Amino acid sequence: MRDAPVPAVPARLSVPRHCALLCGALVLVTSCGWGMGDDGDGSGAPPGAPTGVTAAAGSATTVHVMWNAVDGVETYEVYRGGTLVKEVEASDRMVDVTRLRPSTAYAFTVRARDADGRLGPRSQEVRATTPAAVAGDDSAPTRPADARGRAAGSRAVQLSWSAATDDRGVVSYDVYQGATKVHSVGGGQTAAVVTGLRAGTRYSFTVRARDAADNVSPASATVRLTTSGSDDGRATAPTALRAASRLADGAYYIDLSWVPPRTDGLVTEYQVHLDGRPATSLVYGADAPRDRAEYSFYAGPEAGVTHRVRVRARLSDGTWGGFSAERKVTLGGGR
CATH class of the missing domain: 2.60.40.10 (Immunoglobulins)
Known part of the structure; x- marks a missing residue:
């Protein structure tokens, strides 16, 4: 970003x-x-439940959770089952849940908290299963090739790339906007849509492949795209x-x-x-x-x-x- x-x-x-x-x-x-x-007088309704929640294994010990923005929110709380595992700023809307067990199914929900401390309801539950651990794997996947993309209107871009290879298999692909990780998809996917962008703005994206042992590939070639429309500021x-x-x-x-x-x-x-x-x-x-x-x-x-x-x-x-x-x-x- x-x-x-x-x-x-x-x-x-x-x-x-x-x-x-x-x-x-x-x-x-x-x-x-x-x-x-003044952050408010406590009146009004608490924030709503986050929508669009997804969870995908990033490695044998991590799961990447994402969701859509909720208006008027200061922080989000991410739960694994009934346990709070992460609290993130409103601008993030994504998190890597770490220190998980290989070959294990997990359920996640997200709640929004506003500046007055009011906590909204839980999102719909989503599930992800971590892959098996691979002992002695210290080889990173190859660099994703043929990275390309196009603007999809004024607020989103579509990215695609060729599959990377790994001696034990690619588990996920991480998408970076500038130096910031903004998206993650499963190892079987070679495309992603990045949303929440600004009209008439130029962005740079790269993609990295990750295996079950958390070895990360070199970055793909940079994809530079400008969203359509105009932004008068x-x-x-x-x-x-x-x-x-x-x-x-x-x-x-x-x-x-x-x-x-x-x-x-x-x-x-x-x-x-x-x-x-x-x-x-x-x-x-x-x-x-x-x-x-x-x-x-x-x-x-x-x-x-x-x-x-x-x-x-x-x-x-x-x-x-x-x-x-x-x-x-x-x-x-x-x-």
Whole structure:
């Protein structure tokens, strides 16, 4: 999920409560009153049950579980039988369940949890059986050949490849979008459909073969595809951007606030552009704001200087979303 071009930025923050960085001629100092917002008052219904759940053995000791997105979800819980085995962020919608037994049948369900902690019902149960273990197997499968694909509308692509070979047999194929594993199919399949993409966006995919001993092949040739349609960025852009200047300790600061875009998964990274150029990249941890984000930086000691500022978010597929509306702010002049 990392194919869209990413502008170089002078510095990146792993956001603490107080932070500073040097960006060209400007020193940007976080005044970090991060807007965490209110996650809700507990009203409304809990999330629904995930649909489209599938499970496929990835090796003798792993099963790959996938499902469709549920609106308004913060995390998903994956159960093996009645036991919780994995909890993943909303942007993932897939997981490898590991440390399983060879030649064993397993049942899996998935539940969604929202930001208020409300847990939805279980999905439909799906089953998968791990293959037998193979002792002394340290040979990886061959590289999948003839990888190719085509866009299937604005939100999906279809991929195919020639079967890899292995001295003990291929158990599964893993599909990567950029550097991220996004799909897995059984060893008897040589095609996959990757969904949840953005219109008018360029992506790169590779395929790797896996055997029962978890030996993984080299990556296939890269398949580069562009989804159809156009993306004007409005659906993925931060909204309600506000910019104001303030005087503190003999210098001017620019205070920003915005509403995060409503996309699949939690947005944990933003890029601030100042006067048409990247100024800084802000990286949050698990406490990324959901309702309104805030950021403040040093802009200089001289009043009357006007700056243009806008913000964009890195989405869960690794690409940058659209820019917010641009705001002008004059130092010493308020908004």
